[in-house]
Amino acid sequence: MSLPRIPKQRKIIGRRRLSATIAGIVAEKGAQAGRQDIVEALRTALADGRKELTHRLSRKPGAGHEHANGQAFLIDQLIRVIHDHVLEDVYPVGNRSSGERIALLAVGGYGRGEMAPFSDVDLAFITPDKPTSWCEQVIEAILYYLWDLNLQVGHSTRSLAEAARMAKSDLTIRTALLEARFLWGDQDVYDAASAQFWNEVVSGSEAAFVQEKLAERNARHKRMGDSRYVVEPNVKDGKGGLRDLQTLYWMGKYVHRVRSAAELVEKGLFTDKEYRSFRRAESFLLAVRAHLHTISGRGEDRLTFDLQREVAARMNYADRPGKSAVERFMQFYFLQAKHVGHLTGVFLAHMEDHTAQTSRVANFFSGMWPGKSRKVDGYLVEDDVIAAPSDDWFQQDPVRLIEIFTVAEREGLEIHPGTIRIARRDAALITAKVRKDERANALFMDVLAGRNNPENVLRWMNEAGVFGRFVPDFGKVNAQMQFDMYHHYTVDEHTIRAIGLVSAIERGALPEDHPLATDILPKLAHRKVIYVATLLHDIAKGRGGDHSVLGADVARKLCPRLGMDEKETELTAWLVRYHLLMSATAFKRDLSDPKTISDFVAEVQSLERLRLLTVLTIVDIRAVGPGIWNSWKRQLLADLFEAAQEMLRLGHKSHGRPQRIAAKKAQVAQLLGKQASLVDDLAEMFGDTYWIAEPEDVIAINLPHYAAAIEAQHSLSIHTEYYEALGSTLVTVIADDHPGLFFRIAGAIHLAGGNIIDARIHTNRMGKAVDNFLVQNPMGQPFSEAAQLQRLKKGIEDALANRIDMVPSLEKRPLKQMRAENFRITANVEFDNDASNRFTVIEVNATDRPALLNRLTRALFEQSLLINSAHITHYGERAVDTFYVTDLLGMKLDSANRMAKVERALLDAIAAGERELAQAAE
Structure with a gap:
């Protein structure tokens, strides 16, 4: 060679x-x-x-x-x-x-x-x-x-x-x-x-070599994330990367003794078209790897966010309406990875047959097996693998391109790679006529809302090119990435994973992870709606404009074609339009504020909508990627669901809120055991918002802590403990309330190496601040060791006792270069005086960075604002911090000039942090 x-x-x-x-x-x-x-x-x-x-x-x-x-x-x-x-x-x-x-x-x-x-x-x-x-x-x-x-x-x-x-x-x-x-x-x-x-x-070692190479490949995939659709792929070793193509060549060369990949066509392992796809994918991946090495000046094979933009520019990708250059480049990358996956399936089927030296597949192109087999709906089935009985099977009736996936899902079968190969070849037979066919649409719905495992079957359908042909809007998001740190998968892979989660929850496979959704799903009156809404919730991404609004339009056109009636169509369209409503409310609003619940319920309007939206919200978040779903989000969504469900059932009757508070007090008393009397002793010191906002177990921690601090006449008392239920550290600060308390605590927590993921601030009727913070380290893990907890506590004590000068200390703290710096979120400040009856709600969007919360809260303090509660949310590189504030007289901000000054102060604080981080990177 x-x-x-x-x-x-x-x-x-x-x-x-x-x-x-x-x-x-x-x-x-x-x-x-x-x-x-x-x-x-x-x-x-x-x-x-x-x-x-x-x-x-x-x-x-x-x-x-x-x-x-x-x-x-x-x-x-x-x-x-x-x-x-x-x-x-x-x-x-x-x-x-x-x-x-x-x-x-x-x-x-x-x-x-x-x-x-x-x-x-x-x-x-x-x-x-x-x-x-x-x-x-x-x-x-x-x-x-x-x-x-x-x-x-x-x-x-x-x-x-x-x-x-x-x-x-x-x-x-x-x-x-x-x-x-x-x-x-x-x-x-x-x-x-x-x-x-x-x-x-x-x-004599051919079969052993193939098996060892397959085992090596599977181990490598598992190590690299086991998906070809991760948004920072490894070009060499990732699934669908160069190593997968090389593995095919190694096995072909070892078994068939070919000298080049082109000879695999002569051996019947690839068609000419598939070989061209092989070479095209290989050439593209080699080029990407060359650019990665050239840009980084070292052997870098991971296509990280910071390199994606430059590789896209070097390969002459340009922005298009609705899609940036980097998103178009990455979409093409994932399409090539998808081709690699298809080639792998076809190739391995041949290798399996050759190395096993069986006659299981006499004619690979037809999928016919001469041995013992059975027929299901006209298809050949052997060893739980289904195949088309002839090479022209789909050409005879293109609806069969949908039917075979329906049978596979219903019977729990795998589809033979040879048949996938034929389906991929014949996918273009799915024309407008087939898409309008009632039988085809009914068969598709049977796959989508299948009772066994729709996720795997839909993935096969997608990789065969059938899915995107039958639902062209889905084809548009095929292999489409979103250039951010929040979404771990391409849009199509995220969608298919979400559908798989709905199915798994419905089958009762995830009761511990998703108890609420497990309870809700059997109660749904419109089961198919949740599956179709999950399919369509991100269908309009990459088009420019609000994908929720555009997606609802898609739903109104597609649902009737899928056999859904007018009520089901409107319900699906509403879910797609408002699929972000519940998460935005739960994570960015104060759930103890009655106005939050009433506004949410006014939009939801019915218990069925609430149930459907809750399930869709849960699977949407969970399918984003590993580490995104956590117990804290589960708790917030459950709290919002319960509050909204109560209001929907009781209307706006006033007795619902006292009943909830009374029930929570009873639960806290049970948790306190011998100290149960503290509930009655201290009940009047805390307002209703405290009892509604805090979970029972946190209140059971707060009350003894508060009682001990009062008895000891401590002006400052700090409690830290590993809070396993929410995967974070609970930090409680009890102190005489005064303006600026929040930003000093936030700064101290940052100095101690912590990030605040949520904060609930209360001032009781005795003028005492009882503030609860959920804290994690920069890796998203809790502080759990005794020494870590003590360091956190000591840092807050020193800051609040003025033993450290906060501003210089924060400025001296070295700033690590963050992955979020590869993105630029345009800072934005929004004011909402309608979201609460008592407070002005300020929502700040900015690129996440160290000490951002401290800077924002300090700016609010310097603007003479009092913070009642704060809600900290992260969407990858995007930080969304929401504050419920009043002026020093307890009034809302209703002056345009006043709001403009606050906005300017917050934007200046964000800009100062960006400059500081830029200087640290130089």
Whole structure:
């Protein structure tokens, strides 16, 4: 195997010219004395070659194969020059013995000729027998030259016998030698090694190699996140990345002994069209990897947020209405990863049949099995795998493209990759006529709202291209990413995961994670509505405008086609339009404020809507990605659901609120046990909002703490404890209330290394502040160790006792560069005087950063505002902090000039934090 012809090779490197330069140095100074000059000549050649290749990449930014081959060619020529110099000038031997022979082999990715600018240079030095001292000297001299060039060299030195023995026992070595390419040196030794490898190592081990490679691939996928749709993918090792394509080639080459991927077509493993897809995906991924290495100046294979914009720009992607350049680039990336997934399925089905040497699939293209099988609705089924009975099965009736997925979901079957292949080929048969077909739509609804496992089947349908053809609006969000830190998956993958969650909850599979949704789902009067609304809730993303509004329009057009009546259609459209309402209310508003609940209920209007919206909200958040759903969000949503349900059942009757408070007091008394009398003793000191806002277990912590502080006459009392139920640390501060208390506590918590995720601020009738904060470390984990809790407590004590000067201390604290800095959220301040009867609600949107809350609350203090409650929410890089405030007289802000001054102060505080962080990064 040799490298493809490289255009204008001498512009990359002229080997003869470089050899002549080195010969001149040796003639003038000698090999040893001139060594440093030789190294400099090699460095110059390497730098010039890389510069030329970088220039070519900028002119042809998608030419992945050409660039990768060019990198390998550059290294080839350098190694050949170094080898010849060492043999001729450093360790010359007149008549070498039979043992003084060396073959240089390029192995691994270098052997394939696929190198990125900072890829490792993997070499194998092969000798006929145990290396002689001369061989060891030569190899060492070559390696030292390569190390002097700062190349990352992976190398091995083995005799022919040793190479065969180790390859038999080590999968990594076997894979490296599988791609071995003769580089330079003794051709006869290479030929002997190659013949030995294929005859002694490969022969008879094909099935074992395939199984080991599959196990290795599965372990790698699990390690990398097990989804090809994660928004910061690893181009090399991630699912759907280069390594998956290479694994296909390795297995094909090992079993069928092909020399290039093109020969996989001749062996029947790919069609011509699939091979072109293989090459297209490989070239694109190689190009992306080359840009990643070039931009970062190192071997970087992860397409992180900070690199995505620049790679997109280098590959000439531009903004379009509704989609930024980076989103368009990443959508194309995920489409290529999807093609890789399809190719993998097709390829592995062939390999399984070949290596198992069975006749299970006599004709892969038709999916017909000659052995014992059964028929289900005309389809062949064997070993829980369903297949089309003929190659033209879907052509005979395109509705079958939907039907086969329906049967698979209903019967709990897998679909044979050969049949997926045919479906992918024939997906274009789904025309407007098929989309309007009543039977086709009924079959689709049976999949979507299936009772077994609609998630997997919908994913197969999506990867076959059938889903997007049948629901074109879904096809538009296929592989579409959202360029932010909040969403972990593409829109289509997020949607399919959310549908899978609805199904799992309905089956009773997640009672501990989602007790509320588990209780609600059996009570729904419109079961199919929740599935269709989940499908459509993000369907209009990437179009520009409010995707909720646009999505509701899609629902009104699509639902009748799916067989839904007018009531179901309007209910679905309402859910899509307001699918963010419940989370926004629960996370950004004060649930103890009656106005919050009444406004929410005024929009929801019915118990069925409330139930449907609650389930949709839960699965939407949970399907965003790992770590997004937590017990704190579960509690807030449950509180909002219960309060709204009560109001819907009782109307606006006044006795509902006292009943809730009385019930909560009874529960707190039960938790307090012997101290239950504290509920009655202290009840009048706290207003209704306290009893409604705080969970029972937090009140059971607060009351003894408050009683002890009063008895000891402490003007300041701080309690910290690991709050397992909500995955955070509960910090309670009891102090004489005064303006500025909040921002000082927030600053102290930040100085102690904590982030406030929620704050509930209360001033009782004795003028005492009882403030509860939920705190996590920067990694989103609670402080749980005793020393950590003590440090947190001590920091707050020192800050409130004026033992530290807050502002200088915060300014001195080193700021870590955050991933959120790769994004720019336009700071925004909104005032709402209708959300509460007593308070002005101020909502601040900004890029998340350290000490943001401290800066905002300090700005509010300096504007002479009193904060009654604060609600801190994070959506990845976006922080949304909501404050319920009054002026010093307890009045709302009703002056436009006053609000403008507060807005300016908050925006200035945000801007100051951005400047500080920018300076820290320099």
